[in-house]
Amino acid sequence: MDFQVPNTLAEQIANYLAERIMTGQIRPGERLQEATTANELKVSRASVKEALYTLERWHLIEITPRKGASATKLDAVHASELYDVYMHLLIMLARRLCERWQEEDKAELLLAVEKVTGQMQSKDANIAAVVEASFNVMEVCCGVVGNPYLTEALTNFKPAVSRAYYLSADRYRQDLDRTGRFFTRLTKAILARDTDDSEALVAEFGAHQKELIQQALASSA
Numbered sequence: 689m690d691f692q693v694p695n696t697l698a699e700q701i702a703n704y705l706a707e708r709i710m711t712g713q714i715r716p717g718e719r720l721q722e723a724t725t726a727n728e729l730k731v732s733r734a735s736v737k738e739a740l741y742t743l744e745r746w747h748l749i750e751i752t753p754r755k756g757a758s759a760t761k762l763d764a765v766h767a768s769e770l771y772d773v774y775m776h777l778l779i780m781l782a783r784r785l786c787e788r789w790q791e792e793d794k795a796e797l798l799l800a801v802e803k804v805t806g807q808m809q810s811k812d813a814n815i816a817a818v819v820e821a822s823f824n825v826m827e828v829c830c831g832v833v834g835n836p837y838l839t840e841a842l843t844n845f846k847p848a849v850s851r852a853y854y855l856s857a858d859r860y861r862q863d864l865d866r867t868g869r870f871f872t873r874l875t876k877a878i879l880a881r882d883t884d885d886s887e888a889l890v891a892e893f894g895a896h897q898k899e900l901i902q903q904a905l906a907s908s909a
Contacts, residue, residue, distance in 0.1 A: 697731060701739035702746075704729070709748045709759050710851040720749060720757045747848040760848075764902045767852060771901070774845045775894030777838065781826070782886040784833040785878050793832045794879070800828040801875050808864040815857045818864070819850055825871070856904035863900060867893075 695703065705725070708714045720740065726733045740757045743749040747770070751757045760766070789797065804821035807813060823846055830839040853860055860867075870893045877885040 697735045698738035698742065701725075701729060701731060701735055702742040705739060705743060706746060706748055706847045709743070710847060710854055712855070714759050716759050716761045716763075718759050720759070722756070743847075745844050747845065748851065762851065762855065762905065764905050767901045767905060768898060770845075770848055770852065771894055771898040774842075774849055775890060775898075777842050777845065778826075778894065779887050779890045781829055781833060781838060781842065782874065782878065782890050783883045784835060784838070785829050786881045786883045786886055788834070789832050789878065796828055797832065797878075798875070800825045801871050805868045805871055808868045813861060813864055815853065815861055818860075819853045822867075822871075823850075852901045856901045859900045859904055863896075866896070 705714070705720065714720070720743075722733045722736045722740070726736045729736075740749060740751060744751050744757070748760060749757045750760050800821075804818065804825055807818045807821045826842060826846075830842060833839075870889060874886060874889045874893075877889060
């Protein structure tokens with residue numbers, strides 16, 4: 689593999705392993721051996737260990753004393769718990785955004801939403817590109833809100849949520865029209881500073897997304 693700067697070596701290893709977990713190349717429950725990974729990537733075990741701690745923070749692996757690291761489970765229960773917490777964080781972000789956005793923020797917010805809705809309208813929508821553009825909207829919103837604790841929490845959830853999206857890619861692709869409408873309606877609510885409508889839209893969207901993922905998990909069981 690070809691590691692790229694400017695990320696640290698440990699971050700590059702974490703990103704590489706995260707992609708393999710998110711795309712199912714490393715399956716839920718599968719062990720990640722420090723020595724094996726270090727040999728495979730021709731890096732030090734210390735760098736791999738640091739990368740594993742990052743993956744644990746991203747909710748992609750769990751590290752158990754005397755047992756080591758393994759990819760986290762992703763069944764209906766875990767998916768439900770993941771989305772319950774993630775959507776509460778997004779609701780907080782939406783409410784703070786309603787309160788804090790300024791006129792100079794408007795153009796960047798609208799451009800981010802335009803990019804993701806444009807990706808969704810493509811005839812052969814690339815799910816990876818749609819997911820990345822969706823998270824870019826979140827990142828722009830985090831920058832406007834300016835709460836470092838909320839930003840960190842949401843950033844740490846990104847890989848686990850991406851994993852869920854990839855798992856339910858077929859259902860998600862069929863649902864892009866609805867997702868596009870969600871972004872459009874949420875943008876209008878936020879620009880109107882309507883916190884109640886923004887919260888309701890995120891809660892409704894989150895519940896629907898959770899249902900899609902649970903359906904995908906049930907069909908693959």
